[in-house]
Structure formats: C-alpha cells, structure tokens
Amino acid sequence: AAPVAFMGGMSSAARLNVIIKDGGVLEVLARVRSVAFDKTGTLTQGRPAVVGIRPAAGRAPDEVLRLAASAEQHSVHVFAQPIVDVALRDGVDLCPVTSAEEVATHGVEVLLGDGSRVRVGKPSFIEDAVGALHRADLAPGETAVYVSTDDTFAGVIVLSDPVRPQAAETVARMRAAGVEQVVMVTGDVASTARSIAGELGVTEVHAETTPQMKVDIVGSLAPRPTLMVGDGINDAPVLAAADAGIAMAGRGATAASESASAVVTSDDISRVADAMEVSRRTVAVAL
Ligand code: ADP
Numbered sequence: 001a002a003p004v005a006f007m008g009g010m011s012s013a014a015r016l017n018v019i020i021k022d023g024g025v026l027e028v029l030a031r032v033r034s035v036a037f038d039k040t041g042t043l044t045q046g047r048p049a050v051v052g053i054r055p056a057a058g059r060a061p062d063e064v065l066r067l068a069a070s071a072e073q074h075s076v077h078v079f080a081q082p083i084v085d086v087a088l089r090d091g092v093d094l095c096p097v098t099s100a101e102e103v104a105t106h107g108v109e110v111l112l113g114d115g116s117r118v119r120v121g122k123p124s125f126i127e128d129a130v131g132a133l134h135r136a137d138l139a140p141g142e143t144a145v146y147v148s149t150d151d152t153f154a155g156v157i158v159l160s161d162p163v164r165p166q167a168a169e170t171v172a173r174m175r176a177a178g179v180e181q182v183v184m185v186t187g188d189v190a191s192t193a194r195s196i197a198g199e200l201g202v203t204e205v206h207a208e209t210t211p212q213m214k215v216d217i218v219g220s221l222a223p224r225p226t227l228m229v230g231d232g233i234n235d236a237p238v239l240a241a242a243d244a245g246i247a248m249a250g251r252g253a254t255a256a257s258e259s260a261s262a263v264v265t266s267d268d269i270s271r272v273a274d275a276m277e278v279s280r281r282t283v284a285v286a287l
C-alpha cells in the first residue's frame with residue numbers, strides 16, 4: 001500500500017474530527033461487514049436529564065433523591081452527575097459517605113455515616129441486595145436507575161437520554177455501503193434498548209450485558225471484519241475485541257481511549273460513517 005495515500009486518508013479523517021491511530025486501521029474500516037454499537041453515550045447523547053422520581057411505598061421522593069445523589073457523587077457514570085445536579089438544585093442535603101465502591105457498568109455502592117449501605121444502578125445490581133424487582137414502565141428514550149438502602153428497595157429515578165440526531169442516518173449509510181450486520185450491545189435493560197434500536201432500524205439487541213459479555217458477543221460477530229463503536233469511558237475491553245474499535249470521545253477529548261483504533265472528537269456519530277467512507281476512498285487509491 002502507498003504510505004502517502006494512507007497519510008492523506010488519516011489527515012482527511014482528522015479534519016472530520018476522527019483521529020485514526022495508524023494506516024492499517026484504514027484498511028480494516030474500508031472492508032467492515034459487521035458493526036456493533038454500545039447504546040448509552042454512543043447511540044444516545046449521554047447527557048441525560050432526570051424526568052421522574054418514583055419512590056417505593058412509604059418513602060418520599062426527596063429521600064430517594066438524597067440516597068441516590070449521595071452515592072452518585074462517587075460515580076463517573078454518565079447518569080451520576082445529572083442526579084447530583086438535581087439534588088443540589090432542589091436543595092436536598094447529601095448524606096456523609098464513609099466509603100464508596102464503583103462497580104463498573106453495574107452501579108455504585110456507598111456506606112453512609114449512619115452505617116447504612118446504599119446501592120444505585122441497574123436492576124440486577126439492586127436485586128443482588130434486595131431480591132427480585134419489578135422493572136419500571138418507561139416511555140421511549142427513558143431509562144431507569146434503581147436505588148436501595150440496606151436490603152430494601154427505595155425507588156427508581158427515571159432519566160431521559162435522547163438518541164443522537166445523526167444515529168439513524170449513520171446506521172443507514174453503513175448498510176448502504178455494504179455493512180451486512182448491525183447489532184446493539186448494552187448494559188441497559190431490554191425495554192429501553194429495544195425502543196432505541198427500533199428507532200434506528202437495528203434488529204439484533206443484546207441487553208443487560210456485562211463488559212465480558214460484550215467482549216464475547218463482539219468477538220463472535222460475523223461476517224468480518226467487525227467494527228465496535230463505543231463510548232470510550234467504560235468500553236475499553238469491547239473496543240479491543242473487534243477488528244476495529246471507534247470511541248465516541250466527544251468534544252475537546254484529550255485522553256484518547258487506549259484500546260480504540262480511532263477516536264471521534266466531536267458529538268457527531270455520523271463521523272463514523274464518514275471515516276469508513278474516507279477509508280474506502282483511500283484504499284481504492286492506494287491499491
Ligand atoms: P451501555 O452499555 O448502553 O453504555 P451502561 O452499561 O453504561 O450502558 O449503563 C447501563 C445501565 O447501567 C444504566 O441503565 C444504569 O441502570 C446502570 N448504571 C451503571 N452504573 C450506574 C451508576 N453509577 N448510576 C446509575 N446507573 C448506573
């Protein structure tokens with residue numbers, strides 16, 4: 001392959017805010033046949049708004065918010081800051097926390113000053129502490145965060161995390177360019193995952209996946225080569241499991257995801273389709 005053409009392809013991509021690690025990535029992106037997308041922060045904007053608080057029987061909304069925000073102060077998940085912000089806005093005092101443990105992609109657990117243990121996160125994480133739960137009824141685009149204190153379910157916080165405006169167009173362009181298989185792999189629950197996948201015309205959905213499950217699913221995706229598009233914060237292992245991995249790192253991103261082959265440094269997911277197009281043109285010229 002002609003190195004000059006590859007350097008040209010990498011700089012064309014860079015002008016579109018796609019930082020490609022090396023020329024070999026262009027060769028893979030030019031031939032991608034299967035694509036897996038993460039949901040939260042990738043197909044969705046990852047800047048969710050709190051749209052509801054649903055306390056368990058006998059609890060007040062402010063109490064659920066206080067517990068959740070006290071724990072979320074110690075989390076880096078995209079849902080953490082919006083919950084803390086709402087508590088601060090509403091003048092809800094946070095509880096003193098003596099220790100905190102973030103269980104990546106599951107939730108966060110803290111010990112409060114009074115000795116009680118608070119969990120916030122996905123339903124299965126709360127069920128480990130309190131037993132079986134009913135899943136909240138959600139409108140399209142909504143997702144829920146579950147809260148428990150000691151071994152009692154405390155309530156649900158509902159967030160709305162809109163789909164990125166260019167997501168549907170991106171999936172359609174990939175298909176038009178010859179991608180045969182498009183799947184979603186997400187840690188979120190099936191109902192939320194399916195409603196978003198439906199909007200985008202993605203029919204294969206893997207919900208409530210752990211990071212290891214994401215790696216296994218993407219590792220066995222066919223036909224190859226495969227591309228994983230993730231959010232760059234907690235998708236490092238799965239980005240490495242595909243033949244190429246692109247991280248949606250966002251505007252002003254400096255710390256590029258180590259395991260990604262390319263990083264999008266804007267909020268426009270259609271840059272992934274652009275990068276594939278640039279790659280095809282570059283490879284066509286270089287051969
Ligand atoms: P995706 O795989 O689509 O990027 P994530 O695994 O980041 O999704 O999040 C999926 C689910 O994880 C959320 O719907 C939420 O229930 C839960 N979750 C994980 N960590 C937290 C946290 N710190 N606060 C709230 N929810 C969390």
Ligand code: MG
Binds near residue numbers: 039040041042231235
């Ligand atoms: Mg994500």
